[in-house]
Amino acid sequence: MTPDQLGRLTALRHGFHSAPELSGAERQTAARVVDILGSYAPDEILTGLGGHGVAAVFQGQEPGPTLAIRCELDALPIPEQTDLSYASQVPGTAHLCGHDGHMVMVLAVAEALSERRPQSGRVVLMFQPAEETGEGAIAYRADPKFAAIAPDMILSLHNLPGLALGAVSLPRAAANCASRGARIRLQGRTSHAAAPQDGVSPAPSLAVLMQDLAALGTGGDLDEEYALTTVTHAKLGEPTFGVAPGVAELWVTLRTVTDDRMQALTDTLLSRVAACATKHGLAHQITYHDVFEACTNAPEAVAVIEAACRAGDVPVTLCDHPQAFSEDFGQFAHSAKSAMFWLGAGEDHPQLHNPDYDFPDALIPIGSGIFLRSIYSVLG
Structure with a gap:
C-alpha cells in the first residue's frame, strides 16, 4: 500500500469515526459504504441485509468457491473523551470498538479487487449491522438475500488492545465466549x-x-x-x-x-x-x-489465515483459548467454514469500549493485506 493510499484510507476512517451510528440505526454509514463501493465497480451490491447490511460481490474469471470477508457498521452508546480533530460529532455515541477501522480495511480490499479480480470463484465483502447487540449477524444470515451469497468460507478480524501492534493472535478453535x-x-x-x-x-x-x-x-x-x-x-x-x-x-x-x-x-x-x-x-x-453464541473457528479457515499472515511476514501466534468478550460472528459458523483472528492494537493501547479508545490507522494495510492474501490463496 502506497503512502498516498494509506493517507486516503486514513481520512476515510476518520470520516466514519466522526459520524458514528448505533446498532440498528446505521443508515447513513451503510449509504456511504454503498457509495464508496460503487466506485470500485463490483459485479453486484446488495443492500438492506438484516437491517442496514451491505454486501459487494466480486466475480472471478472461472467457477469456484465463494469466500466472504465480514466487518461491522455500528458504534457504541458511549461518550468519546478524546481531543482528536475527527472525534465523534454525535453526542453520547462513538466508534470505541474499531468498527470504523474494520470497515475501511474491507473497503481497501474492495479497491484492490477492482484492479485484480480472483482467478476463480467470487469474493463477497459483508458489512454487517448491529454487532454490539448480538442481533446483527442473526438478522443478516436470516435475510433471504444472504442465500444468494451462500459463502463457503467467511473470515473476519477484530483489533485487540494489549497485543503488540500489528501482531496476530489466531485461535485454533474457541475464539469468543x-x-x-x-x-x-x-x-x-x-x-x-x-x-x-x-x-x-x-x-x-x-x-x-x-x-x-x-x-x-x-x-x-x-x-x-x-x-x-x-x-x-x-x-x-x-x-x-x-x-x-x-x-x-x-x-x-x-x-x-x-x-x-x-x-x-x-x-x-x-x-x-x-x-x-x-x-x-x-x-x-x-x-x-x-x-x-460461542464463536468457534473452523480449522480449514484457520489454515488460510495462518498462511496469509506468514506470507506477509505478519507475526502470528496460534492460541488455544478464546477471548472472554463475545462476538456475534459465531452465527456465521452455521452457514460456512469461518474464522476470526485478533490483530494487535498495541500493548499499551486504551481498551475496547474505553472512552479514550481510537482505532490505530497503522493496522489498515496489515489487516487488508491479510484478507487479500487469503482471497488470492483460496481463489487464485
Missing part, C-alpha cells in the same frame, strides 16, 4: 411503609439472589467448564419513603466458553430464581437480551 443478559423481574405487592407486613416485598429475594447468582460462575480458566455470572444492575421499588416495594429487577450477565455450558448455566439460574421467588411468595419473570 457465549454470553447473554438475564433480566429477572420479581413481582410482589406494595404496602404503606408503616405497614410493610400487609404487602409482599421482593427485597429479601433480591438480596439473596444478588449473592447467590453471582456465585454461580466465578470465572477461572477459559476452558469448557468456564462460567462467569456478573450482576450488572438492580432496582427495588421506587425512590420514595412512603411505600414498601412490590417490584424488583435484577440484571445478570452470563458468560461461558461453550454453548452447552451456557445452557446448563441458564437452567441453573432459572431454577434458583424460581425456588427463591416461590419461597418468598413472589411471581417472577426472566427474559434474555444481547444473546451471543
Whole structure:
C-alpha cells in the first residue's frame, strides 16, 4: 500500500469515526459504504441485509468457491473523551470498538479487487449491522438475500488492545465466549411503609439472589467448564419513603466458553430464581437480551489465515483459548467454514469500549493485506 493510499484510507476512517451510528440505526454509514463501493465497480451490491447490511460481490474469471470477508457498521452508546480533530460529532455515541477501522480495511480490499479480480470463484465483502447487540449477524444470515451469497468460507478480524501492534493472535478453535443478559423481574405487592407486613416485598429475594447468582460462575480458566455470572444492575421499588416495594429487577450477565455450558448455566439460574421467588411468595419473570453464541473457528479457515499472515511476514501466534468478550460472528459458523483472528492494537493501547479508545490507522494495510492474501490463496 502506497503512502498516498494509506493517507486516503486514513481520512476515510476518520470520516466514519466522526459520524458514528448505533446498532440498528446505521443508515447513513451503510449509504456511504454503498457509495464508496460503487466506485470500485463490483459485479453486484446488495443492500438492506438484516437491517442496514451491505454486501459487494466480486466475480472471478472461472467457477469456484465463494469466500466472504465480514466487518461491522455500528458504534457504541458511549461518550468519546478524546481531543482528536475527527472525534465523534454525535453526542453520547462513538466508534470505541474499531468498527470504523474494520470497515475501511474491507473497503481497501474492495479497491484492490477492482484492479485484480480472483482467478476463480467470487469474493463477497459483508458489512454487517448491529454487532454490539448480538442481533446483527442473526438478522443478516436470516435475510433471504444472504442465500444468494451462500459463502463457503467467511473470515473476519477484530483489533485487540494489549497485543503488540500489528501482531496476530489466531485461535485454533474457541475464539469468543457465549454470553447473554438475564433480566429477572420479581413481582410482589406494595404496602404503606408503616405497614410493610400487609404487602409482599421482593427485597429479601433480591438480596439473596444478588449473592447467590453471582456465585454461580466465578470465572477461572477459559476452558469448557468456564462460567462467569456478573450482576450488572438492580432496582427495588421506587425512590420514595412512603411505600414498601412490590417490584424488583435484577440484571445478570452470563458468560461461558461453550454453548452447552451456557445452557446448563441458564437452567441453573432459572431454577434458583424460581425456588427463591416461590419461597418468598413472589411471581417472577426472566427474559434474555444481547444473546451471543460461542464463536468457534473452523480449522480449514484457520489454515488460510495462518498462511496469509506468514506470507506477509505478519507475526502470528496460534492460541488455544478464546477471548472472554463475545462476538456475534459465531452465527456465521452455521452457514460456512469461518474464522476470526485478533490483530494487535498495541500493548499499551486504551481498551475496547474505553472512552479514550481510537482505532490505530497503522493496522489498515496489515489487516487488508491479510484478507487479500487469503482471497488470492483460496481463489487464485
